[in-house]
Amino acid sequence: MKKKLVMIGNGMAGVRTIEELLKLQPEGYEITIFGNEPHPNYNRIMLSTVLQGDKSIDDIIMNDWNWYKSNDIQLFAGEEVVEIDKEKMQVISDQGRRVDYDELIIATGSSSFILPVPGSDKKGVVGFRDIHDCEMMIKDSKRYKKAAVIGGGLLGLEAARGLLNLGMEVDIVHLMPHLMERQLDETASGMLKNELETQGMNFLLEKQTAEILGEERVTGLRFSDGTEIQTDLVVMAVGIRPNVQLAKDSGIYVNRGIVVNDYMETDMHNIYAVGECAEHREIVYGLVAPLYEQGKVLAAKLAGTPTNPYEGTICGTQLKVSGCDLFSAGEIGDDEGTKSIKVHNEFDGIYKKIVIRDNRIAGIVLYGDTKDSNRLFRMLTKREDISGMTSVSILEANGCCGGGEAGDVAAMADDELVCGCNGVTKGTIVDAIRTNELTTIDEVGGCTNAGRSCGRCKSLISDILAYTLGDQYDTSAKKAGICGCTTLSKDEVVAEIRGKGLTNVREVMNVLGWSQEEGCSKCRPAINYYLGMVHYEGYKDERDSRLVNEKVHANIQKDGTYSVVPRMYGGVTTAADLKKIAEVAEKYDVPLVKLTGGQRIGLFGVNKEDLPAMWEDLGMPSGYAYGKTLRTVKTCVGEKFCRFGTQDSMGLGIELEKKFERLDTPHKVKMGVSACPRNCAESGIKDIGFVGVDGGWEIYIGGNGGTDLRAADLLDTVKTKDEALEITGAYLQYYRETAAYLERTAPWLERMGLEHVKEVLADANKRMQLNERLDKTLERYNEPWQQAISDNGIKEKYYQVRSVSVE
Amino acid sequence: MQTTKVRIKVADYDSLPERAGQAVTVNGEKIVLFRISTGDVKAVENRSPHRKGGTLADALVSGKFIYCPVYDLKISLEDGKVQAPDTGEVKTYEVEIIENEVFLQI
Numbered sequence: 051m052k053k054k055l056v057m058i059g060n061g062m063a064g065v066r067t068i069e070e071l072l073k074l075q076p077e078g079y080e081i082t083i084f085g086n087e088p089h090p091n092y093n094r095i096m097l098s099t100v101l102q103g104d105k106s107i108d109d110i111i112m113n114d115w116n117w118y119k120s121n122d123i124q125l126f127a128g129e130e131v132v133e134i135d136k137e138k139m140q141v142i143s144d145q146g147r148r149v150d151y152d153e154l155i156i157a158t159g160s161s162s163f164i165l166p167v168p169g170s171d172k173k174g175v176v177g178f179r180d181i182h183d184c185e186m187m188i189k190d191s192k193r194y195k196k197a198a199v200i201g202g203g204l205l206g207l208e209a210a211r212g213l214l215n216l217g218m219e220v221d222i223v224h225l226m227p228h229l230m231e232r233q234l235d236e237t238a239s240g241m242l243k244n245e246l247e248t249q250g251m252n253f254l255l256e257k258q259t260a261e262i263l264g265e266e267r268v269t270g271l272r273f274s275d276g277t278e279i280q281t282d283l284v285v286m287a288v289g290i291r292p293n294v295q296l297a298k299d300s301g302i303y304v305n306r307g308i309v310v311n312d313y314m315e316t317d318m319h320n321i322y323a324v325g326e327c328a329e330h331r332e333i334v335y336g337l338v339a340p341l342y343e344q345g346k347v348l349a350a351k352l353a354g355t356p357t358n359p360y361e362g363t364i365c366g367t368q369l370k371v372s373g374c375d376l377f378s379a380g381e382i383g384d385d386e387g388t389k390s391i392k393v394h395n396e397f398d399g400i401y402k403k404i405v406i407r408d409n410r411i412a413g414i415v416l417y418g419d420t421k422d423s424n425r426l427f428r429m430l431t432k433r434e435d436i437s438g439m440t441s442v443s444i445l446e447a448n449g450c451c452g453g454g455e456a457g458d459v460a461a462m463a464d465d466e467l468v469c470g471c472n473g474v475t476k477g478t479i480v481d482a483i484r485t486n487e488l489t490t491i492d493e494v495g496g497c498t499n500a501g502r503s504c505g506r507c508k509s510l511i512s513d514i515l516a517y518t519l520g521d522q523y524d525t526s527a528k529k530a531g532i533c534g535c536t537t538l539s540k541d542e543v544v545a546e547i548r549g550k551g552l553t554n555v556r557e558v559m560n561v562l563g564w565s566q567e568e569g570c571s572k573c574r575p576a577i578n579y580y581l582g583m584v585h586y587e588g589y590k591d592e593r594d595s596r597l598v599n600e601k602v603h604a605n606i607q608k609d610g611t612y613s614v615v616p617r618m619y620g621g622v623t624t625a626a627d628l629k630k631i632a633e634v635a636e637k638y639d640v641p642l643v644k645l646t647g648g649q650r651i652g653l654f655g656v657n658k659e660d661l662p663a664m665w666e667d668l669g670m671p672s673g674y675a676y677g678k679t680l681r682t683v684k685t686c687v688g689e690k691f692c693r694f695g696t697q698d699s700m701g702l703g704i705e706l707e708k709k710f711e712r713l714d715t716p717h718k719v720k721m722g723v724s725a726c727p728r729n730c731a732e733s734g735i736k737d738i739g740f741v742g743v744d745g746g747w748e749i750y751i752g753g754n755g756g757t758d759l760r761a762a763d764l765l766d767t768v769k770t771k772d773e774a775l776e777i778t779g780a781y782l783q784y785y786r787e788t789a790a791y792l793e794r795t796a797p798w799l800e801r802m803g804l805e806h807v808k809e810v811l812a813d814a815n816k817r818m819q820l821n822e823r824l825d826k827t828l829e830r831y832n833e834p835w836q837q838a839i840s841d842n843g844i845k846e847k848y849y850q851v852r853s854v855s856v857e
Numbered sequence: 858m859q860t861t862k863v864r865i866k867v868a869d870y871d872s873l874p875e876r877a878g879q880a881v882t883v884n885g886e887k888i889v890l891f892r893i894s895t896g897d898v899k900a901v902e903n904r905s906p907h908r909k910g911g912t913l914a915d916a917l918v919s920g921k922f923i924y925c926p927v928y929d930l931k932i933s934l935e936d937g938k939v940q941a942p943d944t945g946e947v948k949t950y951e952v953e954i955i956e957n958e959v960f961l962q963i
Contacts, residue, residue, distance in 0.1 A: 566919060566920065567919075567920055568876075568894065568918070568919035568920045569919055570917075570919055570924065570931070571917045571919075571924035571929055571931075574917060574919070594876050594877055594917075594918070595917070597917060597926065598915040598916075598917075598926035598927075601915060602915055606911070606915065606926055606927060608909055608910070608911060608927065609910065609911065610910070610911050610912035610927075658880075658914075658915075846872075846874070847874040847877055848877070848915075850879075850880075851880040851881070851882065851914075852867070852868060852879065852880065852881045852882070853881070853882045854865060854866070854867050854881060854882065854883045854884075855883070855884055
């Protein structure tokens with residue numbers, strides 16, 4: 051039986067730990083997560099960009115609901131754990147739910163520290179920690195004008211910038227004489243203040259808040275010197291406090307945070323803490339990079355893989371306010387033991403200070419130009435001896451003349467950090483690009499996590515791609531969109547459709563900022579397909595977003611005429627049907643009657659306006675010879691007549707065709723069923739093919755007889771027809787859900803890997819779920835020829851040709 | 858020789874489907890009308906400018922452009938010009954809408 055892992059908290063550090071664990075040991079634990087916010091895991095660092103209006107809340111979701119589902123993680127969102135029962139090894143939620151654990155992770159994070167001054171419980175006093183705070187501020191900004199931010203640190207300034215963007219007047223109240231005094235020295239702090247003042251912030255420095263004024267809602271602030279200001283909203287950004295109450299109540303040793311050792315173990319067996327609630331070597335971290343490092347160590351510990359202990363992190367910080375490029379790390383002040391290199395270019399607004407102690411960099415402050423921050427930060431963390439270097443070469447990698455971007459990448463050492471948030475080095479990225487043949491920033495992120503937090507390093511990742519791939523890296527395709535109208539990839543489009551609940555093609559293009567408002571011939575059919583795949587229940591197909599053949603339900607020929615190919619299930623027909631086809635061919639003077647490659651009869655050269663009448667006369671369903679759907683199921687005669695046949699190939703073929711006809715697929719799908727390994731139906735070059743053997747069927751997938759010939763791979767051998775149908779359904783649905791529009795199964799299978807697809811289809815539970823979604827999808831379809839005959843609207847819109855004559 | 862243009866009623870406006878082509882034969886001349894999403898009606902000859910020919914009535918309509926259903930050329934409904942990198946041109950017709958009636962100048 052699997053061990054049970056419970057995690058209290060659903061934030062960045064905790065969920066990253068789970069991600070790392072799943073990588074090391076996908077099937078190791080049965081995982082349950084409690085999160086007291088009603089959201090899946092989101093990127094808390096980016097909250098300031100939400101407040102500043104650059105991103106929406108959906109944009110900052112890192113693991114959507116689907117992620118939990120597809121990793122079999124039980125998530126209780128909006129539910130708080132109120133008790134840990136160590137005896138029974140259970141956690142108990144505020145809704146009375148009890149869940150057993152074998153291992154327990156506490157990842158409760160931290161809360162805004164609310165100053166304990168009179169009035170701090172009034173309406174209109176908020177912290178700046180979560181989506182709820184953000185939503186409150188956005189809401190209040192619509193009704194009120196004046197805001198005060200208490201705290202002139204990183205978080206306070208980002209909140210203030212956001213409130214300015216929301217149209218509010220903003221006072222920033224700060225206890226100290228300088229802003230960000232923990233990260234910046236006086237000079238840099240002064241430059242920052244000037245810049246922010248020109249952006250419209252008003253600073254009240256050296257002011258201590260004594261009381262928050264107002265009746266029910268805040269109306270102002272009184273300071274210890276007796277002065278007052280008016281305000282309608284107070285944002286507390288004076289610091290964070292680890293959420294440790296639950297741990298404390300459970301008897302776990304807590305100092306400022308939950309005390310952990312180098313493997314994130316608390317003093318209780320089987321209980322760990324990670325993230326902002328944890329205290330490691332007397333430090334509680336509030337930045338993401340160290341928390342991710344902790345998560346990695348904890349994941350390895352849980353997976354039982356060897357790992358180095360976590361030994362603490364030196365952090366660098368950046369401010370996410372446009373117009374203020376700054377970086378800071380390590381010691382910023384001077385004392386007797388330090389000597390600094392300082393450059394202050396007032397004209398360009400650039401300031402750099404490198405604090406040196408014992409010939410090593412001990413601190414960095416950069417303002418206005420932070421491009422050397424990675425290199426300097428590495429020298430700091432590596433404790434490099436700089437005694438042989440000139441001050442100019444310390445300050446700038448390429449001397450005063452500078453170098454090109456790619457040159458910078460070439461000069462970077464392999465162990466230089468590219469993504470500070472996730473601790474990813476240049477070497478790791480280059481390796482990942484080479485071994486996994488990555489070509490886009492997104493792929494690098496998917497493989498290494500680089501660029502997945504604050505996103506500032508994405509341009510550097512792009513440079514590394516260019517440097518590693520050389521000419522193969524198409525800079526215009528830095529991010530290959532599905533067409534020229536967008537830079538979003540297929541996966542991103544699908545994720546947005548799911549995440550934002552988009553329901554029609556026009557909405558997708560609007561919301562996702564398409565450059566050509568009504569799309570093009572590439573994206574419109576693709577979006578229509580993805581929408582139908584995502585909203586499998588009841589999606590209303592957008593006929594005008596389909597290309598000609600699927601719109602008209604006939605194949606357009608080069609002269610503008612069409613072909614008519616009726617369904618002939620399994621290639622089996624009757625004398626009566628053949629007569630009917632012959633009569634129709636005669637009646638409409640069809641220029642060409644031909645057997646198609648898919649074992650049926652095609653009538654070619656038909657005028658569009660004749661189509662509905664011909665269909666009516668035929669009285670047969672469309673063979674979809676034109677569609678991105680199941681085309682035909684080719685069969686051999688099989689055991690009924692053939693002396694070699696071991697199985698009923700026609701029977702299975704007909705059943706397959708009847709079940710899956712009309713289904714929208716990313717590209718056309720062809721099937722073949724042969725009753726013996728002589729394989730007369732050519733099952734080895736079909737998207738899915740069946741070969742009858744004694745006592746069962748071999749199932750082959752990913753074959754192709756077209757431009758890129760590919761022999762199909764053996765997926766499985768099954769005993770019965772029903773099993774064959776079940777696997778086919780799951781296979782088709784998995785292909786539908788993971789392939790890009792216009793990707794055939796052969797390249798799809800190459801991309802996904804046979805083993806992976808085998809694994810998915812071997813899981814009975816997954817097969818069932820895939821089939822459920824498929825069956826729901828199949829319920830949507832109607833026979834299109836019958837529909838055209840009986841619906842005058844369709845007939846007029848798509849098939850009529852008007853004739854006007856004037857003397 | 859000078860030719861005089863005549864104004865011919867070709868359709869009722871409200872009978873034209875939105876964002877789909879409507880083929881009309883006017884005295885033997887094959888024309889296709891597109892009622893685009895702005896509400897305007899555009900008319901071009903119903904022949905793909907591709908050297909292999911084909912018709913345009915079943916083109917995909919996007920704003921003031923259509924995509925040739927057979928060869929995927931992007932064609933402007935304003936001036937009939939094929940967009941780069943492809944080249945070519947189709948004949949366009951002047952459309953007039955009066956009340957609910959659509960007229961062509963031919």
